[in-house]
Amino acid sequence: MEFAELIKTPRADNVVLHRPFHPAVEGTLCLTGHHLIFSSRRQDNAEELWLLHSNIDSIEKRFVGSLGTIVIKCKDLRIIQLDIPGMEECLNIASSIEALSTLDSVTLMYPFFYRPMFEVLEDGWSSFLLEQEFELLSSVTNEWRLSCVNKEFSVCPSYPPVVIVPKSIDDEALRKVALFRHGGRFPVLSYYHKKNGMAMMRSSQPLTGTNGRRCKEDEKLINATLRSGRRGFVIDTRPLTVAQQARAKGGGFEQEVHYPQWRRIHKYIERFNILQESFIKLVEACNDQSHNMDRWLSKLEASNWLTHIKELLTAACLAAQCIDREGASVLVHGSEGTDSTLQVTSLAQIILDPRCRTIRGFEALVVREWLQAGHPFQQRCAQSAYSNSKQKWEAPVFLLFLECVWQIHRQFPCSFEFNEHFLVLLFEHAYASQFGTFLGNNESERAKLKLPQKTMSLWSWVNRPEELSRFQNPLYEANSLVIWPSVAPQSLQLWEGVFLRWNRPSRFLEEAEEERINIIKYNKELQAKVNALRRQLAEMETDGEVQGEE
């Protein structure tokens, strides 16, 4: 298919662009296969806006006489308005944008066409391999092994080809366990707590059904992570009633009779459409232009967004607490084990593992616990908060995770190597990107699409020194400890950097950020100078002494 067919009017002049907090600008609008480009062409202050079609969440058109207006709402929550003279041009442009922003074939997406303008120093597709992770693990314990049982994606289509499992469990057993778990997602290692050797595993629900099926291999597998005489915790992200209802559909939960060493805790985390609705309501409240203070807080409350944040953080703290404080191993799962499960396991690692608070460590976490673990990004991030279509697969699961990280970051502003922009960047790229990283729903799909061969990885770009410097937190001081965030309502705030990003003046906050960077930079420069001088003096003094002796 040629994109040209979809572009009826490739260019319009005298278009006026309106954005909040910016004066309206007149210029030329161009449509290409993947971008909407607006160029102001003003002599003094030429300005260009490039917008990926895939970033467009919804589009509305209005007419006053022959002047058409298009309102474009983006997945990164920005809203822009274009006034286009000429009814026909406007209609053409609107329908082109609509068509181009809703291409249904993945291979037509921009990442397959994007040619990087930078030199690739390190191929991000191979930056974070599970094998490397396992090597690190092997240096502290030999209780685990790398299994290739899923090499052809035949045992579990949503798992990566290699996984880490207890050493005592062979591939044959894993195959059996896979049959006993929803979608074949048998328990695998998510995190190993070096401090006390406790493990966090994740899986999907067991398929006990109504007649209480059991699977000896499954019991053996998860028991293999327990120290003798110690108990473990199963954190089920569904309420008990939902877990019980799941039995009717063949699902279920670990029965105490069969898992006597495990204590089950139900920690409810909302999922799918409820989250999506909450997201939509929150964004509506944030975009409300009315001038009075009334109702803002109740709208915020009604969206329930912060409630979800609080629940999620609490569940993650609980998992971390079981491991670090109770000295127990933990198994986390919900139904499919691809959403709330991953939120909990990845957040628990942020709390427990200082490495996950570095830039590379966080990237590795996202790769390991989200991309390789089979979070269906393509389904979940197909549409954002402005979409009118009622598809049921969308949910801001990853965004909630990022926001929770931000909440912890806010409480421990000196313990993270990255800054808020880094989290916002990941949010943007999960929804629309020139990179192939977040395409596909799991590793199997990515392999079929040949993404590593045909597209560029986000990590290849972001890990270049010049990009990296924008995402560094100047206040960072490595903190090797477990960080326990507060989950009290007073401690949680709206993530303005995402939700109010386009509706608040950010200049003064940016200036403050700049000041912080400068204060630290100047300090470091001085340190370097003083050290150099000290060394020089020391050498001169010893030289002087030597000479004195002569």
Place this chain on the structure above:
Amino acid sequence: VENVRLLDRLSSRRAVVGTLYLTATHVIFVENGSETRKETWVLHSQISSIEKQATTATGCPLLIRCKNFQVIHLVIPQERDCHDVYISLIRLARPVKYEELYCFSFNPKLDKEEREQGWKLVDLNEEYNRMGVPNNYWQISDVNRDYGVCDSYPTEIYVPKSATAHIIVGSSKFRSRRRFPALSYYCKGNNASICRSSQPLSGFSARCLEDEQMLQAIRKANPGSDFIYVVDTRPKLNAMANRAAGKGYENEDNYSNIKFQFIGIENIHVMRNSLQKMLEVCELKSPSMSDFLWGLENSGWLKHIKAIMDAGIFIAKAVAEEGVSVLVHCSDGWDRTAQVCSVASLLLDPYYRTMKGFMVLIEKDWVSFGHKFNHRYGNLDGDPKEISPVIDQFIECVWQLMEQFPCAFEFNERFLIHIQHHIYSCQFGNFLCNSQKERRELKIKERTYSLWAHLWKNRADYLNPLYRSDHSQTQGTLHPQIAPCNFLYKFWSGMYNRFEKGLHPRQSVTDYLMAVKEETQQLEEELEVLQERLANLQKSQSGNNKVKSKQQDRSKQFGLYTSNNSLANTPQEYSNDLKSFPSRSPSQGDEDSALILTQDNLKSSDPDLSANSDQESGVEDLSCRSPSGGGCLPSEDSGKDSDEAVFLAG
């Protein structure tokens, strides 16, 4: 009383046992056992309410709520002891004479001269001169020299030059409590001014020629503008209701060239209830997000804060952008008027956003113009209906502005919190009484100390590290966003949950940056010393070895070496740094000199800040950098608590 248990609000398990002492000025709780013997000190004047709850098996609970938002929950084993404590505290918390207040016994060991110097730190005459008055349009009037015209006004008042004593006195008779229009802020750049007064006694139709002349005089003092704004900060309904009592507001038909404007800020009673409601939300034991947000919305607190800000923004805009003078009043002109005038001044003039300027601002708009500190903050036992968090709201407005303009203020959040604390503490004489007249009669300046001197002495603790006097945010007028701005007003947990450290960010960016800046300063000094030593050494060496050309080569080598070195700052050198310089991450080093230094500062900063947890804050805030170091962080516990429930359910 011994064997008293101090409960932690968030966790029943974290109670500590200790001994309770009552002194003439403080309630003191000393923990048993632990080596540190942690102490909690609460000034009697901070106590806002004492509640004796039903006796339980473990003892008799006593709940003390403080005006600085501390809540202390004690359990006393014997009912009889509890009752005695309760009765004593009720008496002690409600002194009837000024002389009973702490400031008359507080002695920071300063001599007479130091005390006098302290009181001179803030000088309003100097301040009016700084603004640019007296000048061609404004003069100082001695009409109130013996408080003869208005007993709640200061003796020295600035009025328009064309306003004769006759006009002033006439106008004062037409204003509630005789609070005639007087200058609050003068804008040197364009002659526009902010004046303040009380409501006119207009009733339904009364007029007063002198009052009308007074407003004309204010207009004429700003030749660039042909009208003035009259801002009534009350809701229109309230103002209209006042007419029935012979008071009211200016009729545009009677006063030529005025534009009249209502800005609906609610009265002290509404504000008192609103705060009460918000504090109830803060006190909830483990609120859900919904409980909290609903409660906050229901209290209306942030809406009231926004109303005050809006009024200030309106006036600042009129003065700075339109160049129009403004007369502000409410009913008596000592509550809402003070709030609004000071917010507007703060927006207009960067000086008020410095530490010294902020002290001057409070002294000018609040202390000198007769804000009734004693009544509003209940220093002496009085009518509870007079109590209202008027200045608390102003302080919060400043904090909200600090959140929006992080580089604009020289001082930090702690400065605001400590001022709030001392408005209630009665440890310093500044905020005693209801007017300048009363303070003079009590000879406050001879018998008590000034808070400003105390804060100024410890100013290092109150600095905002992001402030630079040459930064763009510290120049000219601040323009807060007007719409949409609902979400800009946030709950201030640093104030209202001040004593629950677990709720706050565990690492303080401000403290961190201050430590860095302090270190930077040390480095600068050291750099200078080193450079000097280097110069000397080079001189002496070249002097000693003028014959040996070899040596000169060597010093050349040194030069090269240095420059290389400063370019490539190797990791090795970095670890040297860690030894020689206070590393700022206590999680690693404990012989951390900068850290200890800061702690000391904080401790000494306000040893008198009664609550011990406040002294602790320095330690806690800093050790926060090793967050889980203490396995006893309240919030962690909040997590634990909820877990527990689940554990049981599971």
